[in-house]
Amino acid sequence: MKIGIVCYPTYGGSGVVATELGKALAQKGHQIHFITYSQPVRLNFLNENLFFHAVYVPNYPLFQSPPYELALASRIVEVVLQEKLDLLHVHYAIPHASAGYMAKQILKKKGIYLPVVTTLHGTDITLVGKDASFEPVVTFSINESDGVTTVSESLKNDTCNLFQVEKEIQVIPNFIDLERFKKLEKNHFKTAICPNNEKLLVHTSNFRKVKRIQDVVEIFSEVRKTTKSKLLLVGDGPEQVYIEKLCRDYGLQDDVRFLGKLDAVEEVLSIADVFLMPSESESFGLAALEAMACEVPVISSNAGGIPELNINGETGFISEIGDVKDMVKNTLFLLKDENLPIFRKNALKQAKRFEIANILPQYEEHYERIRELGIRN
Numbered sequence: 540m541k542i543g544i545v546c547y548p549t550y551g552g553s554g555v556v557a558t559e560l561g562k563a564l565a566q567k568g569h570q571i572h573f574i575t576y577s578q579p580v581r582l583n584f585l586n587e588n589l590f591f592h593a594v595y596v597p598n599y600p601l602f603q604s605p606p607y608e609l610a611l612a613s614r615i616v617e618v619v620l621q622e623k624l625d626l627l628h629v630h631y632a633i634p635h636a637s638a639g640y641m642a643k644q645i646l647k648k649k650g651i652y653l654p655v656v657t658t659l660h661g662t663d664i665t666l667v668g669k670d671a672s673f674e675p676v677v678t679f680s681i682n683e684s685d686g687v688t689t690v691s692e693s694l695k696n697d698t699c700n701l702f703q704v705e706k707e708i709q710v711i712p713n714f715i716d717l718e719r720f721k722k723l724e725k726n727h728f729k730t731a732i733c734p735n736n737e738k739l740l741v742h743t744s745n746f747r748k749v750k751r752i753q754d755v756v757e758i759f760s761e762v763r764k765t766t767k768s769k770l771l772l773v774g775d776g777p778e779q780v781y782i783e784k785l786c787r788d789y790g791l792q793d794d795v796r797f798l799g800k801l802d803a804v805e806e807v808l809s810i811a812d813v814f815l816m817p818s819e820s821e822s823f824g825l826a827a828l829e830a831m832a833c834e835v836p837v838i839s840s841n842a843g844g845i846p847e848l849n850i851n852g853e854t855g856f857i858s859e860i861g862d863v864k865d866m867v868k869n870t871l872f873l874l875k876d877e878n879l880p881i882f883r884k885n886a887l888k889q890a891k892r893f894e895i896a897n898i899l900p901q902y903e904e905h906y907e908r909i910r911e912l913g914i915r916n
Contacts (some may be wrong), residue, residue, distance in 0.1 A: 691844025746776025
């Protein structure tokens, strides 16, 4: 199949999933065309089946804000006409689903049928999408999509509760490439970070309030009182300055390292003992899955789809959002030498359920079903 993929090209979960999906589909022989405003960060190689089409937005003085949605819709039409695409897969509802619908209607006038699949990833539904400014358009775009998927049962339920959804929604979970995300031998790295055999806690995110990184710092502050430990924070974002000050206020600055954005995050995860994810909203928890694939158990909140991934008492522990005391207790339990190997083994076993080879056929079957329905109609 010739498939167009529209996504955000950033480090966010939806862009990462869309890019990795496209790369995997290309390796199976599908022709994949990415359509977005810059090359996706995970699109780090090209082969004969991978293509990138940049969206250019005119910057006229008349526009207070660049009309990206209109430029995107026009670019989709151009690519479909030039490349004879069979299907368009848009990731994240705003503004991709509505741009996809607009492109579909333009092509319909030209006698071309373009089936559109929309994948909902989380904040496009639970945060941005339910805003009164966007809700009517999001509802319309979902219902006008030929196929709709979500990354967890939790997000499917949220979508149905927040919007008047008329379409059937299929849950296709996020996935992991176990060839990339696996425990690597990085003992020299661990020794450099933890020269006195300290335990290592890790958190990765985009440093937004919803990630509750202050809870990460508070958990670490308490754990450090009884267990020699270090903390690595991977990523950056609007909360970083506040978190840096919080670490200084707690006197933790010598034991906390801010690593910024990393492409090879699996190298950090390979030396971690515990992964912390105390988020107040998480549609799936892709960062936790990456940690589990590297044999790192997870301490998490019970937000959104996390409990579908992190099995309480097996791959880690789940606490109520904001219950730092319980997370500290569970972290200390995990860090005991007699407990950690068991949870590491369980974490990897669970991650294997989400291996991309198991998830990719679900997308392919969904594409074929949507195409066949369109042809019959």
